[in-house]
């Protein structure tokens with residue numbers, strides 16, 4: 001076969017991602033307990049148009065048809081999340097067999113279609129009972145509860161899963177939900193800096209306990225990791241100085257999450273910066289936090305431009321995107337495809353990661369169907385194409401990039417933006433719940449089929 005432009009390795013894992021609260025619906029069916037997002041959605045004015053996830057895109061009932069759509073795309077893997085309060089309506093204690101059964105059926109359907117199931121244990125929908133009882137992550141008991149839940153899922157479903165993510169994006173449910181953007185993220189509370197740092201510590205400790213519990217149940221028979229929205233550090237220029245600055249920034253900006261997880265200790269920069277507000281922890285906890293992982297997943301959307309800056313305290317500074325900078329249709333979604341190259345490269349140089357997955361990347365965009373229900377989302381195709389070309393640069397340089405999960409398979413409940421933001425490859429008509437493949441779905445199907453971006457290169 002002639003050479004294809006941006007050819008990916010043979011076993012490259014092409015996937016798509018969703019999260020339970022954003023797609024499932026069936027919020028009060030089959031014994032599911034409420035989560036913090038059910039509660040947050042009831043807060044007047046919290047969600048655009050007062051939307052909520054009660055029905056979402058009804059994936060809970062339409063999962064068979066949805067798996068058929070995935071098969072049409074040629075997806076090799078599906079990243080979904082498990083609703084903790086479907087399995088444990090009270091967060092801990094007695095499991096709910098009907099909730100578990102849904103995931104069993106979903107996984108069987110995926111396996112039947114030749115699609116690898118990759119499950120996220122916690123994608124922000126903390127059982128409300130844990131917030132009521134322990135104030136959520138403010139308590140170490142919440143970490144223990146995650147560990148127990150992880151062990152239970154590994155025992156019940158682990159034989160059928162290919163991969164498992166403990167936690168999705170610490171920053172959103174902690175930093176944002178506990179104080180920096182409480183109006184946009186559940187549980188929508190404002191805690192002190194000291195309590196935030198302790199909650200961050202409990203969450204990474206919960207991650208470590210979950211890793212250990214899954215490993216104890218399943219050994220190395222499934223891949224264990226997490227999906228983190230690490231800062232999208234990109235050097236402003238490809239000079240030695242800026243690259244070194246971006247690398248230092250990546251490590252320091254991740255000081256409360258990925259750095260301790262991959263190094264087994266907090267970087268001194270984080271502890272110094274937080275001083276009296278730093279978390280209290282034991283050596284034993286740090287060992288658990290540093291439990292070895294099979295892979296690390298990065299959710300990458302927007303750039304954090306870094307430059308070498310001898311006048312800055314740490315030798316680097318962040319250059320914000322200005323008003324004229326091109327963005328997709330989210331306030332924070334500045335476009336810089338090279339994040340898909342730089343973050344894996346810098347992270348790998350820092351931490352020598354065995355396998356890296358892009359666990360989310362994609363964009364929202366106010367696309368609309370025409371009279372024939374066709375959605376010509378050329379801007380999304382542009383966004384995806386450019387990001388995949390940038391990702392390919394890392395492949396060419398032999399970085400251990402093993403797969404890419406596109407966010408998202410369908411338009412869905414985009415948190416505080418409700419259904420007003422569309423991230424999907426499939427357009428969802430929220431009146432009828434019908435799904436239509438957008439142009440981007442066809443683009444992605446071609447990419448998967450050819451295992452390349454674009455067709456044969458001209459000689």
Ligand code: PNW
Pocket residue numbers: 019022168169172229299301302332360407414415423
């Ligand atoms: C991620 N930011 O959230 C989540 O994992 C998804 O559930 C979500 O739908 C998707 O990205 C799109 O928003 C993010 O402010 C939320 O930079 C906020 C930010 C990034 C990611």
